[in-house]
Amino acid sequence: MKGRHLGEFEELVLLTVGILGEEAYGIAIRDDLKERTGRTPGIGALHSALTRLENKGFITSVMEGATEDRRGRRKRFYRMTASGVKVIKEIYDQRTEMIKLIPNIAIQ
Amino acid sequence: MRRSDPPRFATRFFASFCHSRHLEGLEGDLYELFERRLETRGLIWAKFFYLIDMLTLMRASVAKPVKRNRMTNNFGMFKNYFKTTIRMGWKRKGFSFINLFGLTIGLTSVIFISLFVQDELAFDEHITDAENKFRIYNIREGDDGDVNYLPIVPPAFSPALNSEFSQVLKSGRLIVDYGGTVFNVGEKVFSEKEGVYAEPYALDILDIKLIAGSFTEDMEPKSVLLSRSLFEKFFGDVPFEKQTLKLTRSTLSVAGIFEDMPDRSHLDLEYIFPFKWMEQSTAPVRMQSWVWQQFYTYVELRPEVDKDDFLSQFRVFVKDKSHEMTQAYGFFYTPFLQGVRDIHLHSSNFEWDIAKSGSFQSILFLFIAAGIIVLIACLNFINLSTAQAMKRAKEVSVRKFIGANRTQLLIQYGFESTIYTLTAGLISLVFLVLLIGPFNTFTEKSFVMIDLLTLRNGLIFFGSLLLLGILSGWYPALILTRFNPLAALHGGKIGNKSIRRKVLDPRQMMVGAQYILSVGLISISLIMQNQYQYLRETDMGFNKENLIVIPLTRALATDMESTREAFSSHNQVEDVTFCFGVPGGIVAGDGVYLPDRRKNEFSSHMIIVDYNYLSTMEMNMVAGRGFSKEFGTDPQKAFVVNETAVRNFGFSSPEDALGETVHWKTWTNSDSLKKGKIIGVVNDFNFKSLHNQISSVVIHMWESNLQNMIVRIGADNPLSTLEFLETQYRKYEPTRPFEPQFVDSTFEQFYESENKLSQLFTLFTVLAILTATIGLFGLVSYSIVSRAKEISIRKVLGAGTGKLIRLLIIRYIWLVLFSLAIAFPMAYLLADTWLDNFAYRIDIGPGIFIPVAVAMIILTLLTVGFQAIKGSMANPAERLRSE
Numbered sequence: 001m002k003g004r005h006l007g008e009f010e011e012l013v014l015l016t017v018g019i020l021g022e023e024a025y026g027i028a029i030r031d032d033l034k035e036r037t038g039r040t041p042g043i044g045a046l047h048s049a050l051t052r053l054e055n056k057g058f059i060t061s062v063m064e065g066a067t068e069d070r071r072g073r074r075k076r077f078y079r080m081t082a083s084g085v086k087v088i089k090e091i092y093d094q095r096t097e098m099i100k101l102i103p104n105i106a107i108q
Numbered sequence: 109m110r111r112s113d114p115p116r117f118a119t120r121f122f123a124s125f126c127h128s129r130h131l132e133g134l135e136g137d138l139y140e141l142f143e144r145r146l147e148t149r150g151l152i153w154a155k156f157f158y159l160i161d162m163l164t165l166m167r168a169s170v171a172k173p174v175k176r177n178r179m180t181n182n183f184g185m186f187k188n189y190f191k192t193t194i195r196m197g198w199k200r201k202g203f204s205f206i207n208l209f210g211l212t213i214g215l216t217s218v219i220f221i222s223l224f225v226q227d228e229l230a231f232d233e234h235i236t237d238a239e240n241k242f243r244i245y246n247i248r249e250g251d252d253g254d255v256n257y258l259p260i261v262p263p264a265f266s267p268a269l270n271s272e273f274s275q276v277l278k279s280g281r282l283i284v285d286y287g288g289t290v291f292n293v294g295e296k297v298f299s300e301k302e303g304v305y306a307e308p309y310a311l312d313i314l315d316i317k318l319i320a321g322s323f324t325e326d327m328e329p330k331s332v333l334l335s336r337s338l339f340e341k342f343f344g345d346v347p348f349e350k351q352t353l354k355l356t357r358s359t360l361s362v363a364g365i366f367e368d369m370p371d372r373s374h375l376d377l378e379y380i381f382p383f384k385w386m387e388q389s390t391a392p393v394r395m396q397s398w399v400w401q402q403f404y405t406y407v408e409l410r411p412e413v414d415k416d417d418f419l420s421q422f423r424v425f426v427k428d429k430s431h432e433m434t435q436a437y438g439f440f441y442t443p444f445l446q447g448v449r450d451i452h453l454h455s456s457n458f459e460w461d462i463a464k465s466g467s468f469q470s471i472l473f474l475f476i477a478a479g480i481i482v483l484i485a486c487l488n489f490i491n492l493s494t495a496q497a498m499k500r501a502k503e504v505s506v507r508k509f510i511g512a513n514r515t516q517l518l519i520q521y522g523f524e525s526t527i528y529t530l531t532a533g534l535i536s537l538v539f540l541v542l543l544i545g546p547f548n549t550f551t552e553k554s555f556v557m558i559d560l561l562t563l564r565n566g567l568i569f570f571g572s573l574l575l576l577g578i579l580s581g582w583y584p585a586l587i588l589t590r591f592n593p594l595a596a597l598h599g600g601k602i603g604n605k606s607i608r609r610k611v612l613d614p615r616q617m618m619v620g621a622q623y624i625l626s627v628g629l630i631s632i633s634l635i636m637q638n639q640y641q642y643l644r645e646t647d648m649g650f651n652k653e654n655l656i657v658i659p660l661t662r663a664l665a666t667d668m669e670s671t672r673e674a675f676s677s678h679n680q681v682e683d684v685t686f687c688f689g690v691p692g693g694i695v696a697g698d699g700v701y702l703p704d705r706r707k708n709e710f711s712s713h714m715i716i717v718d719y720n721y722l723s724t725m726e727m728n729m730v731a732g733r734g735f736s737k738e739f740g741t742d743p744q745k746a747f748v749v750n751e752t753a754v755r756n757f758g759f760s761s762p763e764d765a766l767g768e769t770v771h772w773k774t775w776t777n778s779d780s781l782k783k784g785k786i787i788g789v790v791n792d793f794n795f796k797s798l799h800n801q802i803s804s805v806v807i808h809m810w811e812s813n814l815q816n817m818i819v820r821i822g823a824d825n826p827l828s829t830l831e832f833l834e835t836q837y838r839k840y841e842p843t844r845p846f847e848p849q850f851v852d853s854t855f856e857q858f859y860e861s862e863n864k865l866s867q868l869f870t871l872f873t874v875l876a877i878l879t880a881t882i883g884l885f886g887l888v889s890y891s892i893v894s895r896a897k898e899i900s901i902r903k904v905l906g907a908g909t910g911k912l913i914r915l916l917i918i919r920y921i922w923l924v925l926f927s928l929a930i931a932f933p934m935a936y937l938l939a940d941t942w943l944d945n946f947a948y949r950i951d952i953g954p955g956i957f958i959p960v961a962v963a964m965i966i967l968t969l970l971t972v973g974f975q976a977i978k979g980s981m982a983n984p985a986e987r988l989r990s991e
Contacts, residue, residue, distance in 0.1 A: 026137040043137060044164025047130070051169045063133065069143040073136030 006058075006087065012037060013049045014088060017059055017078045025065075025075040026050075050078060058084030112151050114142045114158040122162050127172050134165060185516075186523065192503070193524045203492050204528075206886045210485030210879040211532030211576075216539045217478040217872060219569075220547055223560070225475060227553055228466045231372045231452035235315045237408070240277070241448045242415075244405045245458065246441040250711050251756075254439075254803050257458045259404060261443065262430070263395045266307070266405050272425065275418045279407040280310030283386055284462055286694065287659060287815070289379070290844055292354040293342045299845040300338065302378040304404075304462075305386040311366075313406045314375065314448075320348035321364020329385035331363035338378045339365045356662070371554065374451040374463040398430035399437055401697075404462070406448070419445055437699050438711040457945075459800065469942070470865040477872040480625045484876055486580040487618045488883030489525060493584035494615055495890050505593035514589055521585030526577030533573040550864070583614075616923065619887065622880045623927030623964070624934075626873075630960050631935035632942075633873040635952055636866045639943060642950045643859055649793025649802075650691060651726040654826070655851035656819045656833065657690050663840040664817065668718075671817070674836050680822040680829040683724040686814045689715030689807075691725070691795035692854035693816075700747070700806050701771040701781075702757055712753055712804035713795070716813055722748070722790060724820050731762035732788030735809060743809040745784035747772075751792045753804035762789035770806070775813060784808070794948075797858035801947040818851075877967075884920075885971045892916060892979040900984035912980035913973065920972045921965065928961050 006014065016032050017024040026046065034040045041049075053059045060081055063074040080088075113119075122138075123131060138161055145154035197204040235241060245259045269279040288301035308323050323333055332353065334342065339362070343351055351362045369376055387395055394400060409418060426443055434440050446454065453468040455461050507517060541557060548554055658664075664671050665686075672684045689695045696716075699709040715721070719742075722734040730751060735742045747770045751762065759765040765786050772782045792802045821829045834846045892899075899912060907915075936952055943949040 026133065027140050042164040043134075043141065043161045044167060044170075047134065047165060048167055048169050051130075061133075066136070067140075069140050070136035071139045073132050073139060075136055076133030 006091065007049075009041070009045070010049050010053055011088075011091065013046065014053055014058055014080070014084060017053075018080045018084070018088065022077070022079075024078045029078070053084070054078075057081060058087055112146065112154075114138070115155055118159055118162055122165070125166065125172065126170055130170055134170070138162065189520045189523045190527065192520075193527045196500075196524075197528075200496070202886055202889070203496065206492065206882050207485070207489050207528050208532050208535065210488045210883060211482075211529060212535045212539070213875050213879055214478070214482035214485040215529075215532055215573075216536040216543075217481050217875060219536060219540055220543070221474050221478045223547075223555055224551055224553070225471050227372065227555070228453060228471055231464075231466075232374055232449045233372065234370050235313075235448050237411070238447065238449045240411055240413075241313050241406065241408045242445040243448060243451055244407060245444050245446055246401060247444065248401070248439055248441040250439040250803075251708075254711075254801065256800075258401055258441075259446075259455065259458045259461045259463070260401050261403055261405050261441075262398050262401055263403050264398050264429070265426075265443070266309075266403070266407075268425070268429070269405075269407055269422070270309075273418070273422065275409055275413040275421075277408040277410050278309040278312065279405065280307035280313060281383060282306045282310050282404040282406075283383070283402060284404075285379075285381065290356060291342065292356075292843075296342075297843045297845065298342065299847060300378055302376055303380065304377060305381045305383045307383040310404075310406050311380070313408050316369070316377070316380075317367040319365045319367055321350075321362070323364055323380070323382070325384075327363060327382055327384075328361065329382050329388055330358060330360045331382060332360055333364045333366055333380040334362055335368050335378045336365055337368050372452075374448075374465075376464065398426075398433050401441070407445075415445060419443075435708065437709045457799070459796070467861060467865070469945075470861065473865065473942075474868055474872070477629060477869060477876070480629060481872060481876045481879060482576070484622050484625060484880045484883070486576065487622050488879065488886070489528065489580045490583050491615050491618050491883065491887050492890070493521075493525075494587045495887055495894075497584075497588050498894065500588055501591065504588055504591075508593040517589040518582070518585045521588055522578050522581040525581030525584070526574060529573045529577040529580070530570075533569065615887075616919075619884060619920075620923055620927050622883065623924060624931040626877050626880045627928055627931035627960060627964055628935045628938075629869075629873040629876050630963070631932065631956060632939050633866070633869045634956050634960065635935075635939040635943070635950075636869060638950050638956065639946065640859060640863060640866050643798050643862075643946070643948070646794075646798065646948060648691070648855075649727065649791050651820075652691065652852045652855055654821050654823060655725070656821060656830070657693065657849045657851060658817045658819065658833070658837065659847065660686060660815055660817050661841055661844060664837075665814065668814075671840070674839070675817070675819060675833065678829060678832045680824055680826075681819055681832075682822055683720055683820040685718055685720035685724040685818050686816070687715060687717045687721050687818060688813050688815045689713075689717070689795075690816055690818065690851065691793065692851050692858070693849075695795050695805075698772075698806075701773075702768060703771060704769055705758060710753075710757055710804065712749075712756070712806045715805060715807045716810045717807055718809060718814070721807070721818075724818055725793075726820075727793055728791045730789045730791050732766045732786070734788055734790075739787075742787070743811070744782070746787045746808060747784050748788045748790055748807040749786055750790050750802070750805040750807075752802050753806060754789055756804045765789055772806075772808070774810070782808075782810070797855070798948040799858075799946055881967060881971055884968070885975070888920070888972050889975045892975050896979065896982070896987050899979055900982070900987040903980070903984040904988070909977075909980050913976045916976035916979065917969065917972050920968050924964055924968050928964065932957050 012033060013029065016029050016036070020028055020032055026043065029050075030041060030043070030046055033046075050059070050061075054061060058081060059078045061076045061078050063076055065077070066072050066074045119135070122135070126134060138158060141161060142154050142158045145157055149157075232238065243259060244261050244265060245257060246261050248254075248256045248258055250256075263281065266279045266281045269276045282304045283306075285303035285305060288299060289303060291298045291300060308325055311323060318333070319336060321333070339348070342353070348362070348365050353360055353362060363382075366380070409415065423443060426441075431440050451463050451465075453466050453471070455463055455465040456467045456469070458465070504517060507520075512520075544555055544557060668686055672686075675681060675684050696714045697711070698714040699711040700714075701709055717735070719735050719737055722729070732748075734748065735746060739746070749757070749765065754762050754765045757765065757768075759768075766789070768786045770784050770786060772784075774780050774782050790805075790807065793805075794802060795805070819833065821833075830848065833848065837846045895916075899916075902912060902915075939952055943952070
């Protein structure tokens with residue numbers, strides 16, 4: 001599994017990219033994370049997580065959509081790749097499987 | 109319009125740090141956040157968080173890659189260039205030696221000369237506001253055609269400048285304390301010479317700084333300012349407190365101490381008397397004179413004043429005041445301004461100057477000479493490098509094949525020549541350290557190595573070494589990298605031929621240039637030497653050898669006849685005379701009336717003598733007779749003039765002038781006239797430096813104002829004669845120092861700087877020729893080696909040794925002849941201009957040029973011939989077999 005391992009923060013970022021679909025770029029991801037988890041990642045931490053995800057092949061990126069408040073800089077939009085979707089599923093299955101094995105926890 | 113931006117420096121820094129792949133997206137994100145925070149939290153917080161965000165982005169995943177690869181590459185290449193240079197240099201020892209030798213000599217010369225020049229140019233840098241400060245000098249033109257440059261002007265100039273001209277801030281006068289002063293401090297006696305009478309304004313202008321005491325207009329006239337070192341010499345290391353000094357006839361108090369004048373100051377003063385003192389002892393009328401030229405006058409203009417405007421106004425003013433008066437004396441003058449900082453280097457044609465004067469021209473000459481040596485050395489480098497192009501063709505070709513482009517190869521060869529110049533530079537620094545002592549002695553400067561190690565000097569030095577390396581490297585580099593690598597590696601005829609043809613002709617030209625430069629240098633230095641020889645040996649019109657001048661003190665002058673007897677009582681003392689006017693020393697300027705010829709005065713120099721003067725000096729009478737006791741009236745009624753005076757007074761021959769009536773306004777009372785007749789005409793004699801024409805001289809007897817005793821001694825054992833003179837002197841002056849002066853040595857001093865110039869110039873000439881010859885030697889030896897096969901084949905086919913030698917030499921002989929034809933006219937013109945500085949000069953004739961031509965041809969024959977003989981004597985069989 002080495003090389004495909006995901007850290008907790010990376011996992012959250014990957015999920016957010018998936019949730020945002022077409023709209024996933026740096027600031028949007030940051031805002032969405034804040035909204036859902038209540039924590040505001042630093043732009044540096046976020047960027048490095050995104051870079052790592054990209055290197056692992058879970059997301060890809062394209063540059064487009066320059067706006068006035070970005071001084072004409074384009075946004076880097078991220079999108080989940082097939083292997084990204086796959087790894088999320090694997091994690092989900094694994095966790096569900098494991099949680100089930102804990103006694104005294106009922107899962108509906 | 110944007111209202112506000114995030115800190116620019118941060119943005120720029122981020123851009124320089126961030127990998128281009130991430131830059132755009134991240135910059136955009138950062139801006140977007142900034143804009144949002146600007147809305148919600150305000151500018152300061154927005155900026156703050158912008159910085160924080162940026163800092164969190166400083167991580168390896170964002171950063172640009174370090175460009176390590178490219179740097180190592182370059183460095184490795186230079187390492188390789190360096191290694192190649194060292195190896196090639198080691199392999200071609202002769203080549204390296206010749207190059208380093210020439211460059212080192214050239215650079216050493218240039219360093220020394222630059223030091224000298226820098227020092228000369230730095231004179232009077234301590235004077236503040238120098239651009240507004242001037243010394244006034246007059247160009248005086250006499251009716252007799254004499255033109256003199258005089259830094260001494262009439263006493264009336266300065267007061268007029270101060271009162272009549274609003275442009276003038278201040279102006280002040282100096283007058284030299286002629287003959288020096290003897291100071292008595294307790295028991296000790298000091299005879300000092302470097303003194304003046306000065307006005308406070310003059311000291312202000314010259315920035316002479318008082319350490320103690322004061323110097324003002326209304327001070328006690330009988331006082332003196334001493335330099336710090338003179339004060340310490342007099343009193344030792346004690347505090348200043350109005351000490352008193354005794355002079356022979358009076359007592360005076362020390363009014364103050366001034367800081368010693370810097371070495372680089374045009375004046376070197378040890379003591380200064382108040383001008384008032386001198387003024388008091390002079391008739392007031394005389395102090396308002398527009399005729400009497402004796403005062404060094406300095407003036408400081410207001411900063412906004414235009415110098416030329418002021419000068420033309422002043423000239424009109426001076427003309428108004430003075431012309432009528434001076435015309436009566438047979439001359440007029442025009443004032444000029446000389447910037448204080450120009451005094452040192454631009455006063456060499458002045459008479460009666462006390463300023464230390466260097467010669468701008470000499471400096472220029474020396475600088476050019478040193479430049480020529482460097483040039484010759486560079487040409488050596490270029491010639492030898494290109495001559496050996498073939499040898500390196502293979503290396504260059506391999507480099508080209510591996511992928512070096514032209515630029516890289518050019519850099520390589522530029523680098524190589526720079527290594528040579530740098531090495532030569534370092535060696536010449538060693539020479540600098542070794543030779544600085546002798547150099548100081550010779551130039552009478554005091555350079556200290558430590559002072560020379562400034563950043564500025566270092567930058568100039570290494571900068572010029574680099575420049576020199578690049579200049580001498582680019583041409584060989586062009587040649588070396590030009591050819592087709594395939595042909596060169598092939599070693600076939602095509603490559604060989606094409607290289608030859610391209611390389612040869614410019615090289616001939618460069619050897620020619622070296623010849624021209626060397627020939628020019630030799631000719632000029634020979635002409636200089638001949639001129640100085642001429643100056644030293646020319647007939648002065650009197651015998652300047654073995655003449656001793658002793659200042660005539662009051663004690664000596666009380667009974668001159670007994671003094672004369674006392675000093676004559678030695679078998680080696682031939683003659684003794686008392687006079688005012690020593691050739692080489694001070695000769696008064698005055699004038700006489702010849703009432704039968706014209707109303708106005710004739711200006712002339714004047715020498716006051718006794719009966720013995722003409723015979724002691726060994727001057728010859730051209731007509732009439734000298735002074736004689738047989739005619740009892742000679743002291744009152746006789747005048748002797750020189751040949752020039754005869755001409756200037758308008759007589760057709762010396763005999764014509766005899767018996768002419770002469771009137772002279774006496775010095776004691778200008779209303780009383782001494783009336784007499786011309787009794788004799790003496791031959792022209794030089795009493796100034798030979799830079800100047802002889803002017804009119806009137807010689808006569810007058811009871812007072814005798815200032816010197818001149819003793820002619822025999823040639824045998826002059827030291828014991830001097831001792832005798834001193835013993836006699838002691839009888840009259842027990843405490844006063846005995847300071848005899850030799851007339852011939854005073855004349856030597858006139859030419860001292862020129863002698864030095866000539867010596868230096870000769871040295872540089874020798875160095876230049878040495879460099880050029882050794883370069884030629886290297887070139888020829890290489891060219892003969894490379895023609896070895898050709899020579900051998902010729903020999904096999906039947907050419908005799910003699911014919912071969914001629915074949916090898918003839919080209920160089922033509923080259924020499926060609927260079928001589930170009931160099932001689934140039935040298936002639938240059939030397940001729942220089943000789944115009946002298947009133948008495950040699951003519952440049954074939955006597956100079958023929959020896960130079962012969963010497964150059966012989967030198968070439970020797971250099972080339974040796975190699976040619978070696979080349980053509982070799983056994984052709986061995987040479988051809990070696991292939």
